[in-house]
Amino acid sequence: MKTPKKRIEKSAFSKKIESVETEELENFLKTKRTKDVKNVLNEKKDVLINDIGKIERSYYVKDMIKQKGFTQKDVILLAGMNESYGRQVLSGKKGISKRDTIIRICIAANFSVVETNRALKLYNMPVLYVKNKRDAVIMIAINEGENYVENVNKLLIENGLDPLKKCSNDKDDEGYSN
Numbered sequence: 001m002k003t004p005k006k007r008i009e010k011s012a013f014s015k016k017i018e019s020v021e022t023e024e025l026e027n028f029l030k031t032k033r034t035k036d037v038k039n040v041l042n043e044k045k046d047v048l049i050n051d052i053g054k055i056e057r058s059y060y061v062k063d064m065i066k067q068k069g070f071t072q073k074d075v076i077l078l079a080g081m082n083e084s085y086g087r088q089v090l091s092g093k094k095g096i097s098k099r100d101t102i103i104r105i106c107i108a109a110n111f112s113v114v115e116t117n118r119a120l121k122l123y124n125m126p127v128l129y130v131k132n133k134r135d136a137v138i139m140i141a142i143n144e145g146e147n148y149v150e151n152v153n154k155l156l157i158e159n160g161l162d163p164l165k166k167c168s169n170d171k172d173d174e175g176y177s178n
Contacts (some may be wrong), residue, residue, distance in 0.1 A: 013108040022063045056094035057122040062117075065109045066088075077107035080149050083169045099125040103138065107164075110147040112138050134161045 025047065028169055032040050040046065065075050076086030081104070088094035088100070096102055102123050106116040117127040128135040128142075141152045153163035 004109070023067065055127075058090065058120075060092055060122055061105065061109075061119055064111060064115055068110050070109050070132055074149060075105060076110045078147060078149065079104040081105075085167065096164060096168070100122075101167050103128075104149050104164055104167070107138075107142060107149055107152055108147055110145065111142070113142050116142060133159075139162075 025044070028044075029040070033170065062072070065072060070078075070085065070115055071084065072090050076083050076090070079086065079101075081089070081101075085094065089096055089105075101122065102119055102125060103116065106119055111119065113128060120127045128139050130136055134156060137156055138152060141155055146152055146155075157165050
């Protein structure tokens with residue numbers, strides 16, 4: 001039997017932002033012209049934000065996970081993260097200081113290279129770079145649809161490259177740093 005989860009009340013602002021799917025908003029914006037900007041900003045003022053900080057990072061990653069058909073728990077487990085820490089990261093309560101943590105989450109959620117690079121940019125991390133051997137291998141795995149971090153790590157190790165490092169808050173952290 002599942003134990004009831006403690007519900008955290010969300011602000012009215014958070015509820016409004018979550019109520020509009022990113023793809024829906026993107027399609028809406030595709031139909032607009034520059035002369036419509038004032039009306040668009042006014043019409044969508046409840047879901048458009050100014051701060052590109054942790055709110056956008058958190059919503060982007062959570063929206064993408066949902067669009068890909070995964071649950072946050074699935075992604076956390078596939079990324080090899082401690083569930084409590086993973087939930088805090090995805091909610092924006094814990095920051096991410098390691099590039100490999102973001103890459104792990106993106107691989108687990110089956111993000112494309114473009115989506116992974118957007119997530120990396122939002123966290124002010126270097127994007128996957130095609131001329132970097134390790135990044136090239138990761139990009140190949142992502143392009144092939146690999147969403148098991150262990151398989152990506154195996155591929156990296158087989159090619160003499162460092163595996164994706166474990167998350168710093170995981171119990172089985174082996175002291176890797178990024």
